[in-house]
Amino acid sequence: xxxxxxxxxxxxxxxxxxxxxxxxxxxxxxxxxxxxxxxxxxxxxxxxxxxxxxxxxxxxxxxxxxxxxxxxxxxxxxxxxxxxxxxxxxxxxxxxxxxxxxxxxxxxxxxxxxxxxxxxxxxxxxxxxxxxxxxxxxxxxxxxxxxxxxxxxxxxxxxxxxxxxxxxxxxxxxxxxxxxx
Numbered sequence: 001x002x003x004x005x006x007x008x009x010x011x012x013x014x015x016x017x018x019x020x021x022x023x024x025x026x027x028x029x030x031x032x033x034x035x036x037x038x039x040x041x042x043x044x045x046x047x048x049x050x051x052x053x054x055x056x057x058x059x060x061x062x063x064x065x066x067x068x069x070x071x072x073x074x075x076x077x078x079x080x081x082x083x084x085x086x087x088x089x090x091x092x093x094x095x096x097x098x099x100x101x102x103x104x105x106x107x108x109x110x111x112x113x114x115x116x117x118x119x120x121x122x123x124x125x126x127x128x129x130x131x132x133x134x135x136x137x138x139x140x141x142x143x144x145x146x147x148x149x150x151x152x153x154x155x156x157x158x159x160x161x162x163x164x165x166x167x168x169x170x171x172x173x174x175x176x177x178x179x180x181x
Contacts (some may be wrong), residue, residue: 001091005084009091012072017099021066026096028069029089035060036085043082053077094157102137105130108145108153118142121154130156 016025043053054074061070076085097104105125107118118140125131131138145153150165 001087002084004081005087006091008072008076008081008084008088009095012068012088013092013095013099015068019068021068022096022099024066025069026093028065029092032065032069032073033086033089036082036089040082043077050078100137101132101135102139103131103135103156105138105140105154105156107140107142108148108155109142110145110148110150112142112144121152125154125156130154130159130161 012025013022016022042048042056054077057074057077058070061073065073073085076082076088096102105122107113107121113121122131122138122140126133126135148164148166151163151168152161153164154161
């Protein structure tokens with residue numbers, strides 16, 4: 001994440017908050033993520049003029065997104081900062097999640113766990129401080145990862161908790177190298 005991306009996201013978030021459209025802009029930006037990835041070649045091509053790029057954005061997005069989102073995308077494009085747009089969108093999502101006190105946890109596991117296990121893990125994450133006590137919406141997404149033999153790896157808000165069997169065994173192997181006390 002760059003300072004440029006953070007500044008763009010914070011400015012957009014402030015404007016969206018002032019206009020009362022944080023959720024709308026957040027939803028629209030989520031949809032624009034594919035645009036930034038699939039057509040990056042077009043928007044970064046120096047042979048295509050800024051007028052042509054802007055015309056394509058205006059035609060593609062006018063009437064489909066709010067004026068604020070459209071103005072934001074056009075501004076980023078005209079400033080030659082298209083490469084910062086994906087990170088700006090991601091940062092805006094974080095700001096929106098903080099605003100609504102939403103927390104997302106991505107849990108990499110060897111198999112899909114039962115709901116009861118996810119609920120117990122959620123409680124444990126709150127107890128350990130990974131999830132704030134005042135979180136209103138907590139989403140735990142289980143991702144099957146065949147590289148994990150047992151245990152899990154959790155990702156939340158830039159943090160990682162590695163409680164996988166593979167890492168535990170590796171740590172034990174490192175201790176054996178130094179001999180036991």
